[in-house]
Amino acid sequence: MPTPAVVPLPASIARRGAPFPVTAETAIAGDADAAAHLRTLLAARTGAAPGSATGSGSTGTIALTIAPGGAPESYRLTADATAVTVTGADAAGLFYGIQTLGQLLTKTTGTTGTPAGWEIPAVEIDDAPRFAYRGVMLDVARHFHGVDTVKAFIDRAASLKFNALHLHLTDDQGWRLELRSRPELTAKASSTSVGGDPGGFFTQDDYREIIAYAAARHLIVVPEIDLPGHTHAISLAYPELSEEPVISDQVREIIRRYGGELPVHGRPFESMAVGFSSLKIHDEATSAFLADVLGELAELTPGPYLHLGGDECLGTSPEDFAAFMQRVTTLVAGLGKTPITWHEAGAATDLAPTTVGQYWGFVSPVGGMDEKARAFVRGGAQLILSPADAIYLDMKFDADSPLGLTWARGVTTAQRAYEWDPARVIEGVGDAGILGVEAPLWTETVRDLGDIDALVFPRVAAAAEAGWSPAPGSAGRTWESFRARVGALGPLWTSLGIGFTPLPEIDWATD
CATH class of the missing domain: 3.20.20.80 (Glycosidases)
Incomplete structure (x- = not known):
């Protein structure tokens, strides 16, 4: 199974199972500043307002918290079919976890091949920067x-x-x-x-x-x-x-x-x-x-x-x-x-x-x-x-x-x-x-x-x-992995208004 389209590559990333569906009923709970950043990112990516609920959502909750004690700027992200949790060692780590979450957001397709909604793949990520x-x-x-x-x-x-x-x-x-x-x-x-x-x-x-x-x-x-x-x-x-x-x-x-x-x-x-x-x-x-x-x-x-x-x-x-x-x-x-x-x-x-x-x-x-x-x-x-x-x-x-x-x-x-x-x-x-x-x-x-x-x-x-x-040399840290992950970010960059150059050495995804 390919590495999810996250750039830069996390220190550790693993698949878990069924994805988490993101809808207007999905709740975002926890740190207020982080929640505001995530809502803005989700709205730009989807053109709607998933995650607008504030209570326990019928399709699950995205929980955003800070838990001091880890390495500076580090975060942990877990997602399964029922919940997503992003925990930062500090405010910066939580913010970076949200950027990863925005990259993970994927458009789903219905039985007829038409777009059906949005989801976050089930993953477990432990991440921290190599350099300060x-x-x-x-x-x-x-x-x-x-x-x-x-x-x-x-x-x-x-x-x-x-x-x-x-x-x-x-x-x-x-x-x-x-x-x-x-x-x-x-x-x-x-x-x-x-x-x-x-x-x-x-x-x-x-x-x-x-x-x-x-x-x-x-x-x-x-x-x-x-x-x-x-x-x-x-x-x-x-x-x-x-x-x-x-x-x-x-x-x-x-x-x-x-x-x-x-x-x-x-x-x-x-x-x-x-x-x-x-x-x-x-x-x-x-x-x-x-x-x-x-x-x-x-x-x-x-x-x-x-x-x-x-x-x-x-x-x-x-x-x-x-x-x-x-x-x-x-x-x-x-x-x-x-x-x-x-x-x-x-x-x-x-x-x-x-x-x-x-x-x-x-x-x-x-x-x-x-x-x-x-x-x-x-x-x-x-x-x-x-x-x-x-x-x-x-x-x-x-x-x-x-x-x-x-x-x-x-x-x-x-x-x-x-x-x-x-x-x-x-x-x-x-x-x-x-x-x-x-x-x-x-x-x-x-x-x-x-x-x-x-x-x-x-x-x-x-x-x-x-x-x-x-x-x-670390797992996933190769040109072939990178070009696949970057190519998958094309739709996200387009939704954010980034006029990137689609270099032919990369296979670019479309919605």
Whole structure:
């Protein structure tokens, strides 16, 4: 009997017997917040309102409870012909159990082959995540995406048991967060995007709204201020803080290939080139700027992490880069936050000892990227794995796609996105050295939610499984199992308004 269509794959799942019928008379009892989430999910999936009863239903009860004592974010789900019980070790675990329940909901057929109703297969599931941090990243700097789009992205991430939203808030093309200590950043550096498209920014109320919406779905928000490179937008607001652009052959080639103008200090930049910008590392005014920006960001952000970038700093000398990253990670640690940097910062010495490294190299590392990543673990910290040739969601899924890029070893198929193991990327770094997995979406070619859905789904499900599920080789943790389970989720995703790309390597179910 095939594994039920649950993604990410649970730690343990077994069939039991006759299914549980879901009707308007089915009662939902227990935790009020969880019950509200389940009713919303059931209504979206069925187009009706099963589970609207509140007492003992004539067709059984779905009981939702929290029972502390298990592993964080874990849950247990049991279903038979008479009842369904979802028990979370905490509120997050119960929420994830509800997402599993929504995936299990299946349309039945009558004797004539016509749809007859809905049911939940009889199963017994014990589930807990492999890694504590399971993130998605949305770049709102290359193209700005407003609050409603970010909320929709959060809903999509939460449905696959991700628990962190990394917002890439600043880059050469724009600054996207209002800071009262530095108002010129949004006044002068937020209006443009790649290709000359409109820009935008989040007010502080917008940012708080996003944080609250994410928290209600058990995600933290991890804001990124990319430093000391990717900072050309700062030159529009505070030109005295920025160095002149370093125009390399790489910059010229990217602009030749994708269009746009060479960067000019103090003028908006709308192309895709990277690695040319830098702050003035040794200027006292830069130190004051960092104290203002990161101090205010720490006050606005209740989550434990602040991301400081540190990637592609080709306009900064190695010595200046090392000194800068030591200074800025120490500053953030002093604010009571855990710094995160891209793996390049592993080349620096004396980073704040809690600094987490985020690896964006390939599944098979090249150019010494793995050694830089290993440095974080040698220092007693951990890594987030984001291999670009597996789970960078902005890579093309098809050579003919108008969306996406191909620099990470060409087209990234769903199978390639799936067939890797976080503990086998950096030699010597196993599960204990890994904080988690994150799937980034850079938005050079992404203008709206439709573009997001087309690039992200179904491949984001592979990243979800890498972060949550047991390691490859465990029962059911195979490409063939995954493609069957993901394909069966097509009707659910459609009912939730997710415009996924039906990649031909997956057999997609229909109602």
